[in-house]
Amino acid sequence: xxxxxxxxxxxxxxxxxxxxxxxxxxxxxxxxxxxxxxxxxxxxxxxxxxxxxxxxxxxxxxxxxxxxxxxxxxxxxxxxxxxxxxxxxxxxxxxxxxxxxxxxxxxxxxxxxxxxxxxxxxxxxxxxxxxxxxxxxxxxxxxxxxxxxxxxxxxxxxxxxxxxxxxxxxxxxxxxxxxxxxxxxxxxxxxxxxxxxxxxxxxxxxxxxxxxxxxxxxxxxxxxxxxxxxxxxxxxxxxxxxxxxxxxxxxxxxxxxxxxxxxxxxxxxxxxxxxxxxxxxxxxxxxxxxxxxxxxxxxxxxxxxxxxxxxxxxxxxxxxxxxxxxxxxxxxxxxxxxxxxxxxxxxxxxxxxxxxxxxxxxxxxxxxxxxxxxxxxxxxxxxxxxxxxxxxxxxxxxxxxxxxxxxxxxxxxxxxxxxxxxxxxxxxxxxxxxxxxxxxxxxxxxxxxxxxxxxxxxxxxxxxxxxxxxxxxxxxxxxxxxxxxxxxxxxxxxxxxxxxxxxxxxxxxxxxxxxxxxxxxxxxxxxxxxxxxxxxxxxxxxxxxxxxxxxxxxxxxxxxxxxxxxxxxxxxxxxxxxxxxxxxxxxxxxxxxxxxxxxxxxxxxxxxxxxxxxxxxxxxxxxxxxxxxxxxxxxxxxxxxxxxxxxxxxxxxxxxxxxxxxxxxxxxxxxxxxxxxxxxxxxxxxxxxxxxxxxxxxxxxxxxxxxxxxxxxxxxxxxxxxxxxxxxxxxxxxxxxxxxxxxxxxxxxxxxxxxxxxxxxxxxxxxxxxxxxxxxxxxxxxxxxxxxxxxxxxxxxxxxxxxxxxxxxxxxxxxxxxxxxxxxxxxxxxxxxxxxxxxxxxxxxxxxxxxxxxxxxxxxxxxxxxxxxxxxxxxxxxxxxxxxxxxxxxxxxxxxxxxxxxxxxxxxxxxxxxxxxxxxxxxxxxxxxxxxxxxxxxxxxxxxxxxxxxxxxxxxxx
Numbered sequence: 001x002x003x004x005x006x007x008x009x010x011x012x013x014x015x016x017x018x019x020x021x022x023x024x025x026x027x028x029x030x031x032x033x034x035x036x037x038x039x040x041x042x043x044x045x046x047x048x049x050x051x052x053x054x055x056x057x058x059x060x061x062x063x064x065x066x067x068x069x070x071x072x073x074x075x076x077x078x079x080x081x082x083x084x085x086x087x088x089x090x091x092x093x094x095x096x097x098x099x100x101x102x103x104x105x106x107x108x109x110x111x112x113x114x115x116x117x118x119x120x121x122x123x124x125x126x127x128x129x130x131x132x133x134x135x136x137x138x139x140x141x142x143x144x145x146x147x148x149x150x151x152x153x154x155x156x157x158x159x160x161x162x163x164x165x166x167x168x169x170x171x172x173x174x175x176x177x178x179x180x181x182x183x184x185x186x187x188x189x190x191x192x193x194x195x196x197x198x199x200x201x202x203x204x205x206x207x208x209x210x211x212x213x214x215x216x217x218x219x220x221x222x223x224x225x226x227x228x229x230x231x232x233x234x235x236x237x238x239x240x241x242x243x244x245x246x247x248x249x250x251x252x253x254x255x256x257x258x259x260x261x262x263x264x265x266x267x268x269x270x271x272x273x274x275x276x277x278x279x280x281x282x283x284x285x286x287x288x289x290x291x292x293x294x295x296x297x298x299x300x301x302x303x304x305x306x307x308x309x310x311x312x313x314x315x316x317x318x319x320x321x322x323x324x325x326x327x328x329x330x331x332x333x334x335x336x337x338x339x340x341x342x343x344x345x346x347x348x349x350x351x352x353x354x355x356x357x358x359x360x361x362x363x364x365x366x367x368x369x370x371x372x373x374x375x376x377x378x379x380x381x382x383x384x385x386x387x388x389x390x391x392x393x394x395x396x397x398x399x400x401x402x403x404x405x406x407x408x409x410x411x412x413x414x415x416x417x418x419x420x421x422x423x424x425x426x427x428x429x430x431x432x433x434x435x436x437x438x439x440x441x442x443x444x445x446x447x448x449x450x451x452x453x454x455x456x457x458x459x460x461x462x463x464x465x466x467x468x469x470x471x472x473x474x475x476x477x478x479x480x481x482x483x484x485x486x487x488x489x490x491x492x493x494x495x496x497x498x499x500x501x502x503x504x505x506x507x508x509x510x511x512x513x514x515x516x517x518x519x520x521x522x523x524x525x526x527x528x529x530x531x532x533x534x535x536x537x538x539x540x541x542x543x544x545x546x547x548x549x550x551x552x553x554x555x556x557x558x559x560x561x562x563x564x565x566x567x568x569x570x571x572x573x574x575x576x577x578x579x580x581x582x583x584x585x586x587x588x589x590x591x592x593x594x595x596x597x598x599x600x601x602x603x604x605x606x607x608x609x610x611x612x613x614x615x616x617x618x619x620x621x622x623x624x625x626x627x628x629x630x631x632x633x634x635x636x637x638x639x640x641x642x643x644x645x646x647x648x649x650x651x652x653x654x655x656x657x658x659x660x661x662x663x664x665x666x667x668x669x670x671x672x673x674x675x676x677x678x679x680x681x682x683x684x685x686x687x688x689x690x691x692x693x694x695x696x697x698x699x700x701x702x703x704x705x706x707x708x709x710x711x712x713x714x715x716x717x718x719x720x721x722x723x724x725x726x727x728x729x730x731x732x733x734x735x736x737x738x739x740x741x742x743x744x745x746x747x748x749x750x751x752x753x754x755x756x757x758x759x760x761x762x763x764x765x766x767x768x769x770x771x772x773x774x775x776x777x778x779x780x781x782x783x784x785x786x787x788x789x790x791x792x793x794x795x796x797x798x799x800x801x802x803x804x805x806x807x808x809x810x811x812x813x814x815x816x817x818x819x820x821x822x823x824x825x826x827x828x829x830x831x832x833x834x835x836x837x838x839x840x841x842x843x844x845x846x847x848x849x850x851x852x853x854x855x856x857x858x859x860x861x862x863x864x865x866x867x868x869x870x871x872x873x874x875x876x877x878x879x880x881x882x883x884x885x886x887x888x889x890x891x892x893x894x895x896x897x898x899x900x901x902x903x904x905x906x907x908x909x910x911x912x913x914x915x916x917x918x919x920x921x922x923x924x925x926x927x928x929x930x931x932x933x934x935x936x937x938x939x940x941x942x943x944x945x946x947x948x949x950x951x952x953x954x955x956x957x958x
């Protein structure tokens with residue numbers, strides 16, 4: 001038996017508000033500056049003309065359609081959030097989640113929706129203005145489109161940083177205030193518990209942003225791709241009219257979809273990514289700092305200050321990233337008649353300037369925050385945190401560069417797909433799938449290298465949590481320039497809509513050429529934006545895995561502590577109100593102990609009082625399951641400090657009270673009749689001081705645990721099932737859209753015949769008038785197609801989204817914490833790889849179609865007679881096209897298109913593009929939200945999982 005004697009010291013509690021570094025106040029300043037800059041850019045864009053009357057009419061139709069859809073979507077999402085708040089209310093009522101979750105979750109969801117709304121509003125106002133500006137010069141069009149995209153980028157980062165910094169300041173300053181009612185108070189009086197609960201609450205908030213983002217992405221993606229597929233297959237392939245021809249019934253719905261899917265959806269998506277990365281890094285910073293209590297000679301005050309500084313680091317870095325993004329936005333400009341390469345370089349210039357400024361900030365921020373604290377054993381040098389940040393930023397740039405190479409028609413992968421069109425749509429599909437699969441290796445490798453470097457630089461080899469903080473701060477580094485990278489993404493659909501407006505309003509050919517150039521670049525920049533979102537999602541989800549364990553630890557602490565207080569009250573009742581004279585542990589079942597320590601804390605009058613806390617059995621090999629089952633619930637056992645820990649702290653020259661020790665020893669009676677004949681000493685761990693390894697060990701989070709393996713398979717299954725459901729949803733909605741387009745084309749033919757139009761004109765849709773009045777209806781009937789897309793999107797988006805919410809909750813109840821960890825890991829790995837594959841395949845298919853269109857319309861006669869026309873055709877297939885042209889000429893079809901727009905090759909790439917559309921704009925980008933929403937739901941349901949998971953698993957024999 002071990003000697004039962006230990007000294008008692010007071011646990012210091014700092015006033016966290018006084019410990020905040022002045023740099024922390026950059027966050028609200030940067031957030032406000034981002035919103036002011038966005039407003040000024042909006043005002044600047046709105047001073048430009050929307051063009052002639054026809055351009056204004058088309059823009060207004062798109063605007064009204066986008067507003068109508070988002071209003072309908074928000075009504076559905078509002079009802080879902082009402083149900084979510086009811087469930088949260090039950091969890092809060094049961095004491096398994098702080099009441100603050102019911103405040104922060106809807107606010108985060110609301111701000112995510114606001115970002116999408118403002119992005120849509122700006123985009124629908126900018127498209128016609130971009131087309132009108134292209135009548136003057138390419139540079140004017142680029143500036144309007146890009147600065148309009150920057151409005152959404154700056155709105156997203158501004159609102160996200162203001163939201164995070166507001167709650168950070170409120171909770172760190174007042175979260176544990178005694179004047180707050182107890183149900184609003186965080187922590188139990190000391191700085192560590194306050195910071196830990198603050199982190200748990202902040203991470204739960206992101207569920208609101210994640211859920212809204214998923215609805216925006218899935219719903220908007222279904223809307224836009226249903227319209228796009230219908231417009232392409234019926235308009236381009238069947239009718240043979242241009243993509244944005246005003247005679248296409250789905251053309252307005254297609255343009256509306258660009259705004260509600262690619263703009264509003266992407267805005268909500270990247271708001272959530274940015275928000276999540278900052279919160280995950282805050283949580284890991286706090287956990288990493290307090291993990292040093294067990295391995296360093298630093299005092300509680302020093303460690304608390306360090307924890308607050310590390311939590312402040314991602315907020316300050318994001319603040320400087322906003323300043324850098326604003327500078328980058330104003331750097332972007334180009335000359336008129338610029339080439340594709342020159343236009344891309346002008347956009348790259350803004351991103352690279354912002355990135356260089358962030359690189360400087362990456363080292364300056366830890367220099368000012370960490371270096372002044374002096375030497376604390378176990379903390380890496382300040383410059384290593386800077387290296388971790390740069391690792392994430394560089395990985396983001398590499399992913400963007402590689403995505404551009406895989407999707408731009410300036411590069412070989414997309415050219416290969418376009419050349420495969422010579423043999424029809426089947427080979428286009430095969431080539432696109434292969435290119436997308438090949439493209440995953442570089443993105444995956446970039447993230448792996450970034451994780452390893454960020455982890456190593458931050459000291460992960462010495463302290464696991466410190467390394468994970470390096471990964472978390474790397475994710476913030478990757479997204480720090482989101483203000484400008486999101487601008488390059490939103491610029492794409494704005495340019496696309498500008499091209500549609502120019503086509504429908506009959507602008508001169510040079511205007512359409514300029515908007516086509518902007519649109520082609522927009523396809524690539526949209527793909528690189530998706531690459532950034534997916535890469536950051538992988539790093540953030542990796543950090544959130546550890547943050548989930550931290551939240552589970554906080555939940556265990558709260559739940560066991562309440563039982564320990566009951567045990568203390570029961571002891572006092574049994575002994576006529578006397579405080580315990582010796583520390584003891586009371587067994588609660590499932591390897592959990594309520595711990596009562598007589599001199600564990602100092603009361604208001606300076607007198608030592610008993611402390612009720614919790615502990616976990618981590619060395620399970622000391623007891624087999626049969627022996628543990630014989631220990632009766634409620635049995636009390638003597639408690640002693642772990643002698644190994646005493647030795648370690650003597651080496652460090654420190655001495656801690658039992659309440660502050662990590663390792664404890666309980667002397668358990670295993671005899672059936674409790675005669676103390678079979679007493680054994682087992683090691684248990686103080687929950688509050690437990691390490692990440694302790695919590696993982698308690699729940700047996702290892703690959704040999706079948707519940708973890710089951711969770712892994714469920715996470716993989718969920719990824720594929722989610723993709724299947726969203727792809728199928730697009731297919732069903734597109735089918736209805738195509739039927740409607742065919743019906744309207746039929747009505748237009750009937751109307752033309754009723755007006756006596758010759759059959760040869762009716763056979764050529766390009767000779768039709770722009771509008772046909774028949775049976776009291778003006779065709780094309782655009783509102784009907786918008787209504788069909790809206791109905792389909794709202795009906796189809798709910799089930800896949802709710803599936804992502806229900807699966808981690810169900811797994812937590814049945815498979816406990818280890819099963820949830822498996823779901824998160826399986827969803828992360830397969831979701832990341834699948835998202836890269838789908839985004840790059842879709843982008844490459846789209847640009848293969850654009851490459852064919854860039855050659856213009858080449859008839860067989862032109863190809864055979866004109867050397868310049870032959871020179872446009874890729875050399876690898878020129879002989880095959882020559883043979884085809886000769887055959888067409890011999891059979892009297894020399895006037896038909898042999899290559900380029902309208903040719904059979906072009907139609908094959910259109911088919912590829914219709915498959916790629918839901919790949920790159922619905923299922924693919926939704927996956928990066930999925931892998932983060934899984935963690936958000938897991939965090940919010942962590943209290944339920946901790947309380948009921950072991951019970952239900954026990955019933956099921958697991």
